[in-house]
Amino acid sequence: MLDVVITDPLFAVEVIFSGLLSGIMYSLVALGFALIFKASGIFNFGQGAFVLFAALTFVSLLNMGINFWLAVLISLAVMIAYGIAVERVVLRPLVNQPLIILFMATIGLNFFTEGLAQTLWGTEVHALDLGIPDVPWNALGDATGLYLSVFELVAAVIAGVMVVALALFFSKTRTGRALRAVSDDHQAAMSVGIPLQHIWAVTWAVAGIIALVAGMLWGAKLGVQFSLALLALKALPVLIIGGFDSIEGAIVGGLIVGASEKFAEVFIGPYFGGAIENWFPYVLATIFLLFRPQGLFGERIIERV
């Protein structure tokens, strides 16, 4: 392993940079999970299905001949409406129930959303072209020897913008602060006049918007197909490492997962017969759980007896 790094350091750097860019793509999905967890303490098992539903809606509208930006607006409206409907139909009846009940409800929501997406829009695979070329940035490559994907660099910028926007939303807006209060304690927040149901509806609607952005970018990368729902598997170790309730953690966790899994696959994988990049992040996440269960940026849980 070490000899390859020494003899070809540029290759090792390219592996790590490529991994960081992959990690940003994972973060896009993880952001949706983190947002809902931060605002409501619920781990939304259905976030991957949201990504699928959003992307399928968008690409199906495009295939119907609808203008790109109009399709974006309609998809946004659909995801916001779906988020609000989830709050009304699934979560509102479960207010003040134990969190495990809410989590179980999101498992059901996951299967329902997957089925709804496929029933409405079909099971076919769709190509999605956002106009961003998914080819190496040759100018950068010729200058530095690092051939990074233009598409993923743009995705990284979009993810960065989303994180800044969400961070500002949580810290600078009245609704954002109310979200944090609800996250800390449902009943205490309600007792000081914060409308819990309104706050949850906002949260799920914003999660729907994040799902659309993630779905568009991942859909352009892989094609819009059912496998987008499996992206949740990539987001889970990101959340454990970054912290379930941290927007910043979703990004940093993604970077760590992306870079480490690529490095492990290339330099450690051959000793295990390859194909370790799927389980390696879970090993890393387990180590984090042992030593820092709240994740890098998660709020430390202190319980006094």
Next chain:
Amino acid sequence: MNFRTLALPVIAATAFAVSTGGQAFAQAKEQFMPINAYWTGPYAAGGSAFGGGMIDYFKMLNERDGGINGVKLTWEKCETGYKTDRIVECYERLKKNGPTGMTLFHPMSTGGTYAVFERAEKDQIPVITLGYGNTAGSDGRVFPYLFPALTNYWSQNTAKIRFIGSQEGGMDKLKGKKIANVHHDSAYGKETIPILEAQAEKYGFEVKHYPVVHPGLDQKAIWLQIGRQYKPDWIILRGWGVMNPTALKEAARVNFPRDKMVGVWWSGAEEDTVPAGPAAEGYIAAGFHASGTEFPVIQDIIKHVYDKGNGELPRERLGSIYYNRAVVWGMVSAEAVRQAQDMVGKRPVTGAEVQKALETLDMNAQRIEGLGATGLMPTFKLTCADHEGGAAVKFQQWKGGKWVQISDWIETDQSMVRPMVEAAAAKYAKEKNITPRSCS
């Protein structure tokens, strides 16, 4: 005689007829075909075409010919989600359907094939795995009820290396070349490793295997190794589902020429190339059948099924790779029944009778022409010992948004494959303490 005296026996007789005799009435007329496919889940894009295409073919036979020699085909869909446990569940649920039970079984999954073939042998139901499955099953002496017919994975791989050799200017030019085998990390994906190793030794090329974990959403690490370190002359892509377009995109990112990538037929459908966009241009894939709607059999499906509004799929999917594959599966299934009827009479046939028929099935040029499928599929012949047929393979290239045939039918290398098949079957027989039956 009052009403009650008259009515009770009539009602009782009717109830008996419905519960038991209904089958007796149907017995003379119906042949049950299970359609276990996957209309949901990550592989639904392919699965819906497989299920839909087979049903369309059976509907066409019923509509055009009144079934097979007057025996109507019936079917029931069973959703597997491409999950092995559900394939077993579908098998068990459907095996007693119809007047003679399940005629035959298409697992539509290599994992599912391994899970059901032993119980199918006990139930005397032939398992047909056209273009997939357990390669060793080609030896009918050990696997009497398993039919990896037409061309198994190993045969396909020998045709592929012959194709690569022809592109290099001869098989002798393969010496010293490097081939990367990018494969799905599953039973299906690993199936060709032994034959590739044997071919590498025979022709003097080097092969390196790169497993991709399901589902293969991100493969950068593998493609950086291939593109920056290994730098092969050719890549064999043995993927499935989302792994395929992702691999094509990753190949583009490391500037590996797509016309030096040759996929197996599970990596060579529109569902694999369309999502990859321009990255798929020039990519080559093997096929045991052609695409297109120009074949008379597909035209008959359009005329007798779709023009009457009875099709299973959107019209634009007709003629696609996966659709035509399903039609070929349907044709082989129906011809096995027809062959069995020729042997035992024009009536619904049992699984055991279909097994015997399959072992004499000769899909020669005349028969294929009669089915309206000349050019759609290659000729092949099955025997008691040979459940494969070793049919030839065609190669196609993705150009301008469609598949274009770029080779004629390329013969498989049975001098390599058959001894390996027999060795693998013998090993299985030894492990299971099976005495191979005599086929002489």
